[in-house]
Amino acid sequence: MIRDADVRNVADRLGLELDADDLAAYAEAANDMREQFASLEPATPEAEPATDVTTGDDEYNAVRHRFRLPDASGPLDDLAVGVKDNMAVAGVPMHCGSAAVDFTPTYHATVVDRLHDAGAAVTATTNMDEFAYFTTGETCAFGPTENPRVEGSVPGGSSSGSGAAVAAGMLDAALGSDTGGSVRIPASFCGVVGLKPTHRAVPRFGFADLAPSLDCIGPLAPDVETAARVFDTIAGPDPRDPSSLSGAPSTDATAGLDDPVEECRVAVVEPAMDDADGDVADAVEAAVESLEDRGVAAESVSPAQYRNVGMAGLIVAGAEFATLALSEGQVVGTGTGYSEPWRETVREVVRSPDIGDSVRDQILTHGTLAADGLSHYVAARNLGAEFTAAVDDVLETYDALVTPTTPMTAPEFGAITTDEDFSRTVANTVPFNASGHPALTVPTETDDGAPAGVQFVGRRGDERTLVALGTSLEDASSA
Incomplete structure (x- = not known):
């Protein structure tokens, strides 16, 4: 009433x-x-629920739940795949890494439906930072995730469990979500491949949004080929996600596995190299040289606003997250899908005493700032538009940009504490959430053997070229 x-x-x-x-x-x-x-009636789709649902108990705390879906066959029937704990699997508790969330969906996220229909054995949900709002894997209410490749160091986040499970060989591939780097950061720290697709290329119905204008769902995998196969399966418009209907159509990414790179031109982003730790910059420079040996031409560029757009992306993420929290998790407009059970859950979650302090602080701070006016959000969006135009301009001449995925290798637990620390972890990833371009990270190593990542950024809808370059780098590394 x-x-x-x-x-x-x-x-x-x-x-x-x-x-x-x-x-x-x-x-x-x-x-x-x-x-x-x-x-x-706010009708909710239903799917046959998972069976044999159990809580994960692996040594890395990478898996939240194990389960079984009905057997299926198709082109991915050789893969066991996990999905992040913010993607719905019917009959499996979904927590988004938070003790405040008590939600068991009756439906699958679109990406889960597509994986299952393609024959993949979807067997697990994976651990994550609470509400995907951190970059180390330390803030999950169910305990931090360990890095299988670097003892005593974080796996990266927020898709921490997906990165760790793939790196440990527990899964053949896993889906993560990427708002400011949450697929690519754990891929870099754990030494696996991660793809952030073109914004809106992959439908997000059944996914718990953080910032809808930045969020992407993408795969983590041990190699570029597997990541490309998974991406091609989950990409494409879906009426249940209205935002995907106007997304840039993506090319057949797996076709890039056989594409030659001899005539490709890449632009190495100079400020990203300058701001990286020396060992990481050296590793990326060596990777670029190996591509040059294969006929790729490389030159340095400095896109306008590169060092400023990271702050703009964080402003957008904070404002949109607070707005979602205060509007029951639903976008009034062209959102990513609508679920009455999830709306009711978010309504309760934001009032729950069990919500983490960090997440509550973000909602209160950004919500209060927005209530006082949104000029900061408008300024951030305008700066993002300027940067997007600059990237588009570079990509008229070059086939891809190249940066270190992260400026550092995996930090030790407890090392990322300040806003400046956090901002540095996303310095090379959030710019391309702000611009919407696809980005692929491929593993390399520093001289002491620590995992690092080489990030390729391409034209919207051109994941295929990124796959070609990533495959060539893999081949050069194994030669």
Whole structure:
């Protein structure tokens, strides 16, 4: 029942003064409207639920739940695949890394449906930073994830479990989500491949958004070929995710496995190399030289606003996350899909005492900032548009940009504590969430054997060229 006080709250936000009669009239009109709209049912899709659901107990704390879906056959029937704990699997508890979330969906996320229909054995959900809002794998309510490749160091996040499970050989591939680097950072720290697709190339129905204008779902895998196969399976528009219907059509990424690179031109982003730790920059420079040996031409570039766009991306992420939290997890407009059970869950979660302090702080801070005005958000979006145009301009001449995926190798647990620390972890990843371009990270190593990543960034919809370059780098590394 809508009351006069509810009308007063809206009127106050609009700067309107209403008398008692006006308040009563508007409340009555809203209640009449609600009664008319009650004939519409918020239908929720259903899928056959998973069976044999158990809590993960691996040594790296990478897996949240194990389960079985009905057997299926198809082109991915040689793969065992996991999905991050913010993607719905019918019958499997979904926590988004938070003790505040108690949600068991009756439906699959679109990406889960597509993997299963292609014959993949979807067998696990994977651990993650709470609500995907960190970059190390340390903030999950169910304990931190360990890095299988570097003892005592973080695996990266927020898709920490996906990166660790693939690096440990527990899964053949895993899906992560990437808002500011959350696929590519764990891929870099754990020494695996990670692909952030073109924004909107992969539908996000059944996924818990963090910042809808930045979020992407993408694969982590031990090699470029597997990542490309998984991407081709999950990509493409879906009516349940309206935002995917206008996304840039993606090429057949797996075709890039056989594409020659002899005439490719890549642009190495100079500020990204300058700002990286020396051992990481040296590893990426050596990788570029190996590509040059294969006929790739490389030159240095400095796209406008490169060092500033990271802050813009973080502003956008914070504002959109707070807005989602305060609007029950639903975008009013062209969102990524709509689920009444998930809306009800988010409504309860934001009021839960079990929500993590860091996440609550983000909602309160960014929500308060937004309530005072959104000029900072507008400024960030405008700067992002300037950077996007600069990247597009570079990609008119070059086939891809190249950066270190992260400026550092995997830090020790407890090392990332300040805002400056956090911002540095996403310095080379969040720019391309802001611009929407696809980005592929391929593993390399420093001289002391620590995993690092080489990031290739391509034109929107051109994952195929990134696969070609990534495959060539893999071949050069194994030669």
